[in-house]
Amino acid sequence: MKLHKISMKWAFFVFFLPTVAFTDSEIRLTRESSVGGVDSTQILSLRCAENEIKSNQQAVCKIYRFNGASTEKVREVNVVEADEFLKKSFDLLSPFAGSDQESHSRLHWLLSFQGKKLEGMGTSKDPAKKQELLQSLMWIEGRLVGGFEK
Amino acid sequence: MSFFISITLLLMFGTGHVMASDLCEEPAKTICSAPKSSAPVTEETIRDEASKVLGAKGLKTIYSKHGVSRSAVKEYKEYVKTVYTLLLDHFEKNGIPRSAIQAKIESIKERVATDLIAGKMGSSAHSSGPKSNQALAKRTKSAKVSFFPTNEAEAESFFEDCGVDGLTFQAYYADDRNVMTLCPGYLLNVLNSGGLDSMEIVVAHELTHGVDAGPGEPQFARYEKFVSCIQNNYANNFEKIDHVIEELGDPAQARLEKKMNELKAAPGDHALEIVQVELMMKNAKGQVKDLKATRQYLSKKLRRSPQEAETHSWELISDLGGTESLVEHLRTLPKEKRAMALSQSARMFCGDNADAIKLIKYGPLKDDSSHPPREFRINLLMNNPEVRLLMGCKKLEAPGPWCAASESNVMTARCTRETGIELASQCEDALYKRLRSAGCQPRDLSCDPGNGTEVACSIHSSNCKPASRAPGSSDSGTLSCGVATPAEELKVLGIPLPAVCILPEKGEPKFKRPQETDSGNTS
Ligand SMILES: [Zn+2]
Numbered sequence: 072m073k074l075h076k077i078s079m080k081w082a083f084f085v086f087f088l089p090t091v092a093f094t095d096s097e098i099r100l101t102r103e104s105s106v107g108g109v110d111s112t113q114i115l116s117l118r119c120a121e122n123e124i125k126s127n128q129q130a131v132c133k134i135y136r137f138n139g140a141s142t143e144k145v146r147e148v149n150v151v152e153a154d155e156f157l158k159k160s161f162d163l164l165s166p167f168a169g170s171d172q173e174s175h176s177r178l179h180w181l182l183s184f185q186g187k188k189l190e191g192m193g194t195s196k197d198p199a200k201k202q203e204l205l206q207s208l209m210w211i212e213g214r215l216v217g218g219f220e221k
Numbered sequence: 222m223s224f225f226i227s228i229t230l231l232l233m234f235g236t237g238h239v240m241a242s243d244l245c246e247e248p249a250k251t252i253c254s255a256p257k258s259s260a261p262v263t264e265e266t267i268r269d270e271a272s273k274v275l276g277a278k279g280l281k282t283i284y285s286k287h288g289v290s291r292s293a294v295k296e297y298k299e300y301v302k303t304v305y306t307l308l309l310d311h312f313e314k315n316g317i318p319r320s321a322i323q324a325k326i327e328s329i330k331e332r333v334a335t336d337l338i339a340g341k342m343g344s345s346a347h348s349s350g351p352k353s354n355q356a357l358a359k360r361t362k363s364a365k366v367s368f369f370p371t372n373e374a375e376a377e378s379f380f381e382d383c384g385v386d387g388l389t390f391q392a393y394y395a396d397d398r399n400v401m402t403l404c405p406g407y408l409l410n411v412l413n414s415g416g417l418d419s420m421e422i423v424v425a426h427e428l429t430h431g432v433d434a435g436p437g438e439p440q441f442a443r444y445e446k447f448v449s450c451i452q453n454n455y456a457n458n459f460e461k462i463d464h465v466i467e468e469l470g471d472p473a474q475a476r477l478e479k480k481m482n483e484l485k486a487a488p489g490d491h492a493l494e495i496v497q498v499e500l501m502m503k504n505a506k507g508q509v510k511d512l513k514a515t516r517q518y519l520s521k522k523l524r525r526s527p528q529e530a531e532t533h534s535w536e537l538i539s540d541l542g543g544t545e546s547l548v549e550h551l552r553t554l555p556k557e558k559r560a561m562a563l564s565q566s567a568r569m570f571c572g573d574n575a576d577a578i579k580l581i582k583y584g585p586l587k588d589d590s591s592h593p594p595r596e597f598r599i600n601l602l603m604n605n606p607e608v609r610l611l612m613g614c615k616k617l618e619a620p621g622p623w624c625a626a627s628e629s630n631v632m633t634a635r636c637t638r639e640t641g642i643e644l645a646s647q648c649e650d651a652l653y654k655r656l657r658s659a660g661c662q663p664r665d666l667s668c669d670p671g672n673g674t675e676v677a678c679s680i681h682s683s684n685c686k687p688a689s690r691a692p693g694s695s696d697s698g699t700l701s702c703g704v705a706t707p708a709e710e711l712k713v714l715g716i717p718l719p720a721v722c723i724l725p726e727k728g729e730p731k732f733k734r735p736q737e738t739d740s741g742n743t744s
Pocket of ligand 1: 426427430536615
């Protein structure tokens with residue numbers, strides 16, 4: 072399928088940039104915008120910053136959503152729950168990390184967990200793999216947006 | 222009831238007045254700082270409403286119940302449809318029936334198709350066949366619009382772009398299927414931006430993607446002139462360098478070296494990336510003293526990078542389509558309503574994640590990698606001679622960027638005289654005569670009577686062939702356009718050269734700048 076998209080060469084290039092200690096653990100889904108202009112990328116992120124947790128035992132992780140011009144803090148999540156979620160996400164996404172980076176997708180994902188970092192795109196050249204990946208990402212985004220309730 | 226509706230409308234669309242003069246002078250600032258809806262419908266509201274409607278099938282439960290599975294995909298499909306239906310209810314509450322949304326989309330399709338047939342969408346090399354203007358117009362009119370997925374396979378790709386609740390602010394076009402997808406998140410944005418006029422540019426933009434890159438067409442063939450104009454003049458607007466430099470926090474030397482080796486070993490031209498990695502390595506070693514100077518150096522180095530300019534041209538071509546369609550729409554509106562319609566529509570260029578960038582410091586690309594910076598897109602729109610004419614914009618002090626769509630060019634003239642009674646028709650006559658004498662087929666002439674002493678006209682022309690063309694010379698070779706005769710009657714609007722006409726490829730344009738025409742020939 073041919074969609075009108077970005078020059079992936081550049082997007083990937085950014086993926087090689089060094090990670091920094093700013094984010095201690097995070098999962099982030101980013102969609103390149105097609106309608107907007109500069110900076111109108113959409114991001115959904117669950118972030119747990121270690122410094123916040125240390126200074127406040129009650130600290131929580133935060134879920135943010137940036138959608139074009141609007142910013143929403145979706146909600147706060149307790150650290151234990153977030154950790155569990157990140158662990159599960161890590162397991163789900165590990166098989167897809169770095170694979171098929173040449174394929175086109177507006178969606179990319181990034182996961183930093185326990186000092187490890189995974190990243191990749193929202194699609195795969197292999198149809199079966201793509202289905203599996205999308206379902207995993209759907210689950211991850213569904214829990215992030217909809218909540219962790221059992 | 223009607224009282225309630227009008228109050229709601231006031232709340233929703235109580236956006237401040239946009240002045241045409243502000244738009245002309247400071248377009249990006251005016252458009253992007255125009256107040257938005259004072260009572261926007263939030264994503265949260267829509268999600269809550271969807272949960273109420275769907276209960277156990279709401280977003281909160283789909284993924285806990287079904288985990289990672291096909292069943293979840295199935296329910297996702299239903300979920301997005303519900304979100305779409307809820308949005309339609311909100312439109313309805315604000316006095317916009319769903320039929321109006323459909324009608325708006327149809328009218329935009331019609332405008333794009335009309336522009337194609339009129340030869341305003343670049344120069345087609347084909348007079349028949351699938352890439353001819355006629356065939357593409359037909360294809361545009363039959364483009365399908367998708368608001369929600371209708372089967373599971375579609376659901377997965379829909380998720381990729383529109384997100385798990387469908388509320389990602391996104392619209393896109395797939396030319397293999399001739400389908401334009403408007404995510405519910407895009408409709409939410411339309412709802413919150415003050416009405417359906419905000420759809421003008423985006424919908425025509427997406428449809429134009431089907432014009433420039435359909436099957437079998439070498440990319441940009443139709444817009445060759447435009448693309449080379451962009452590449453030769455404005456490629457340095459598309460730097461994507463700042464974010465790279467800003468992210469040089471962590472040396473990660475080994476990683477950079479690895480990347481460098483990969484780039485050097487890889488086939489193809491990676492000069493641009495190599496320059497960037499070099500800089501990152503230098504910075505990591507503390508060798509970059511002056512970031513500002515380095516940026517300047519790099520932006521020079523990156524100037525006219527064909528890769529960059531090409532990627533952006535693709536989007537700019539679509540913006541041209543968006544602009545043409547908007548122009549046709551503005552023409553139908555009374556003058557006092559044009560500024561608001563333009564501003565609402567062009568606001569789509571203003572997406573700004575400044576907060577996000579601050580919070581997620583190492584997050585997204587600064588330049589979103591396919592679209593040029595918003596100021597550039599807005600300036601290109603506002604420097605379109607027809608837009609300036611319709612908005613009553615005055616001559617530009619400092620001409621901004623502009624490139625014409627094709628050889629089918631627009632010529633804009635402003636006629637000034639002390640007595641303005643017969644002015645419009647005189648201006649028309651003069652333009653027509655001028656173009657005919659150059660062998661052109663003039664069409665779509667429109668004049669704006671202005672204040673009575675000044676009239677501004679624009680005219681399209683195509684098939685311009687000089688009457689006495691030397692054998693083998695190019696069609697665009699000798700047409701002189703610009704100042705229409707007689708000079709006492711017409712004064713060309715001060716728009717930079719390419720705006721007025723496509724000039725001979727070589728040699729001096731036979732175009733006179735306003736200051737040149739000023740000398741003693743205005744009455
Ligand atoms: Zn586009």
